[in-house]
Amino acid sequence: MDMSMRKDTPLSRPLAGITLGRPLTLSLAVVVLGALAPWLVSAYELNLLARFLAMALLAMGLVLVWGQGGVLSLGQGVFFGLGGYAIAMHMKLAALGDGELPDFMVWSGLDALPWWWVPFKSPAVALLGVVLVPGVLAALFSWAVFRRRVGGVYFALITQALALAFATLLISQQPSTGGFNGLTDFQTVMGMDLGTPGAARGLYWLTLALVVAVFLGLRVLMASRYGTLLRAIRDGENRIRFLGYDPTPFKVVAFTIGGALAGLAGALFTLHAGVVSPALVGVVPSIEMVIWVAVGGRNSLAGAIAGTLAVNLAKDGVSSAFPDLWLYALGLVFVLVVTLLPGGLAGLVTDAGGTGLGKRLQSLVVGETK
Amino acid sequence: MNAQATASHIGTTAPASNLLLAVDGVTVDFDGFKALNGFSLTLDRGTLRVLIGPNGAGKSTLCDTIIGRVRATSGRVIFKGQDITHLPEHEIVRRGVCRKFQTPGVLPGLSVVDNLMIAARRDRRWWCSFQRGAAAEEGARVAEILETTGLADRGRVPAGTLAHGEKQWLEIGMVVATRADLLLLDEPTAGMGPAETSQTAALIRRLVGQHTVLVIDHDMSFLEQLDARVTVMHQGQFLKEGSVAAIRGDPDVAAVYLGRAKEDGHHG
Ligand SMILES: Nc1ncnc2c1ncn2[C@@H]1O[C@H](COP(=O)(O)OP(=O)(O)OP(=O)(O)O)[C@@H](O)[C@H]1O
Ligand SMILES: [Mg+2]
Numbered sequence: 001m002d003m004s005m006r007k008d009t010p011l012s013r014p015l016a017g018i019t020l021g022r023p024l025t026l027s028l029a030v031v032v033l034g035a036l037a038p039w040l041v042s043a044y045e046l047n048l049l050a051r052f053l054a055m056a057l058l059a060m061g062l063v064l065v066w067g068q069g070g071v072l073s074l075g076q077g078v079f080f081g082l083g084g085y086a087i088a089m090h091m092k093l094a095a096l097g098d099g100e101l102p103d104f105m106v107w108s109g110l111d112a113l114p115w116w117w118v119p120f121k122s123p124a125v126a127l128l129g130v131v132l133v134p135g136v137l138a139a140l141f142s143w144a145v146f147r148r149r150v151g152g153v154y155f156a157l158i159t160q161a162l163a164l165a166f167a168t169l170l171i172s173q174q175p176s177t178g179g180f181n182g183l184t185d186f187q188t189v190m191g192m193d194l195g196t197p198g199a200a201r202g203l204y205w206l207t208l209a210l211v212v213a214v215f216l217g218l219r220v221l222m223a224s225r226y227g228t229l230l231r232a233i234r235d236g237e238n239r240i241r242f243l244g245y246d247p248t249p250f251k252v253v254a255f256t257i258g259g260a261l262a263g264l265a266g267a268l269f270t271l272h273a274g275v276v277s278p279a280l281v282g283v284v285p286s287i288e289m290v291i292w293v294a295v296g297g298r299n300s301l302a303g304a305i306a307g308t309l310a311v312n313l314a315k316d317g318v319s320s321a322f323p324d325l326w327l328y329a330l331g332l333v334f335v336l337v338v339t340l341l342p343g344g345l346a347g348l349v350t351d352a353g354g355t356g357l358g359k360r361l362q363s364l365v366v367g368e369t370k
Numbered sequence: 371m372n373a374q375a376t377a378s379h380i381g382t383t384a385p386a387s388n389l390l391l392a393v394d395g396v397t398v399d400f401d402g403f404k405a406l407n408g409f410s411l412t413l414d415r416g417t418l419r420v421l422i423g424p425n426g427a428g429k430s431t432l433c434d435t436i437i438g439r440v441r442a443t444s445g446r447v448i449f450k451g452q453d454i455t456h457l458p459e460h461e462i463v464r465r466g467v468c469r470k471f472q473t474p475g476v477l478p479g480l481s482v483v484d485n486l487m488i489a490a491r492r493d494r495r496w497w498c499s500f501q502r503g504a505a506a507e508e509g510a511r512v513a514e515i516l517e518t519t520g521l522a523d524r525g526r527v528p529a530g531t532l533a534h535g536e537k538q539w540l541e542i543g544m545v546v547a548t549r550a551d552l553l554l555l556d557e558p559t560a561g562m563g564p565a566e567t568s569q570t571a572a573l574i575r576r577l578v579g580q581h582t583v584l585v586i587d588h589d590m591s592f593l594e595q596l597d598a599r600v601t602v603m604h605q606g607q608f609l610k611e612g613s614v615a616a617i618r619g620d621p622d623v624a625a626v627y628l629g630r631a632k633e634d635g636h637h638g
Contacts, residue, residue, distance in 0.1 A: 224499070224500060224502070225491075225499045228480065229499050231480065232477045232479075235478060235480070236476075236478075238439075239471075241460055241463075242437060242439070242459060242460075242463060242468070242469055243488060244463035244468075244494045244548060245488075246458070246460045246494075250499070
């Protein structure tokens, strides 16, 4: 009895998924291939890949928040934007001499740096701020909402309103935020000239390394007792409450990690794209982020990465050929995934030959429900 | 464990008192409808009590009120000499009350063992959930409960795939695993056949002594097997208390149930 217990204990197998032979070899191969990408693809393609990998950090955060925690956030763009603006503000300031102001402030007639810009002059503050500003905001916001037991659709709507408010605020405060155009035209970051191929490669590798680290970290977290409890709260918040747990902090922790990862993603994206603007952080981008994860599979970290890459590659292709069609195409993909493939791409893989998809297609055509 | 405040709120005789729970004149008002109406009940440590009453008498509402899911409009709930009427639910549970719901409340996506491990966890504060490994006593406790509930060979199965009776047992097991002093079991035999019902009765009888148990049920043969004191409630109020035999022969109790049966007859 005691022996079998030991095997059954959830805590004795936190790394089970990682130590499996085949997925490990496969993941290693993918990472090695990724690391060699600078020599395999063009500079333009490398830049695209780097942006998408940055977004994948945010997507993995959504796996924790939405997939494991059951909390749908339609406002991840806010945290993405906070990370992006934090690093962008630093880069604008770092390029200035003493007493100078960023160009757009001068044009808007500002004669002093707004107080909240000042700390970002320090590289340390900016680097920490990339994670801490969105992380702390996510913690405070989610704590205030979850402790009042607001969840589900209402929570999703509140986060969407947050995204709307954030984008609107950025646009309306043009003199201190750069308004609709956002912040752009960066020269150096941490003393490194951004224009060189070496910088592009280095930032790409940094992003790839962070993707691997976050993947492993979240994997361990999801396999821990915390992960089990998070899923348990998703499936039966009341049952967990009446077993003596307070569900609020568990959900706040997940949302905070999701927010911090979104901030990190936003900062890296800003470095790769050379711009951060309200158009990247509002309601539509926030919904797109959820769709990446829906397509990839909201309970799978690997799926979230794959979904992010797939959707954004498609976006790049479709929107350069037919700019007006992209949102329709995305909407169609979303509907198809939700109806035919609830587990996303990851579900397709674990479905053993896609029989699940076959069944769903069949039930859709024949009209039989399970 | 923090030292118990022995200054009793309800004037019990001595700190050594055997009193575990006192529901003191509790009224629960749902927009004018009184599901509980000045209801009182006391339970001593290590005893078994059965609560019966016609449908809608307020039995589940009483459990809800004790555990904080429903808040008393007036009156108090005293547990171990302390007023728990207004504590948050998880705080009440941490003090030693746990409840089995009328519809089985297992976590369907988790394995049977994970369900029990979550329940058996001593320290339920969130930051402790990052610690690796479980205390040996928790594992032993879960093993023991798997054995006593007959779920030993179902440990790895997702709880959602269990048969109805097995889910009921698993939930009883989870409630027991919390080591709560007071167990509230709301219709633990619902949906069970006669054999399962008597197994459940035996299971509950074994819990008495270590735990104080309040059982809600309708099934007369189950009550006879439990052979405990019975409290009858009706329309949110106390009606009678006595042995199973006495309650069976009581004309008032019969009238309450009969009246209900007559009404049902009219409707049906
Ligand atoms: N949240 C609520 N709002 C309004 N009325 C409620 C609520 N919960 C319960 N009631 C009503 O309170 C009364 C008592 O309900 P309760 O569930 O406690 O009865 P019960 O004795 O457990 O009955 P049963 O034997 O059917 O389980 C019922 O008439 C019920 O409709
Ligand atoms: Mg009931």
